[in-house]
Amino acid sequence: MINLRTFVASVLLINEQMKTLERFISSSVTTIVLLLIYAFGLAIATFIEKYHGTAAAKAMIYYSPVFFLLQFLLVANFVAIVIKHQLLKRRRWGLMVTHAAFIA
Helix, strand or coil, X not given: CCCHHHHHHHHHHHHHHHHHHHHHHXXXXXXXXXXXXXXXXXHHHHHHHHHHCHHHHHHXXXXXXXXXXXXXXXXXXXXXXXXHCCCCCCCCHHHHHHHHHHHC
């Protein structure tokens, strides 16, 4: 049987881990790192496409689960930054439309 002290400690630990994850996802540094990795992946795909063809680049880079995960993390990062900086409440529509165009 779990006692109350252990339960409270585990809930506080989970809460701290969630706050750390939230700070990581909504960080501008995370945005820069993700974009650099994305650009590097696109550069590698360009060389693969040049030497091995489009089908090889699609199979190896563009349709890989890691590349999809990277794109998902970029979108999650964008949404977290919008929420963190309250861009919708501050009516920053030009900024929102420009960055949403990158997602679409």
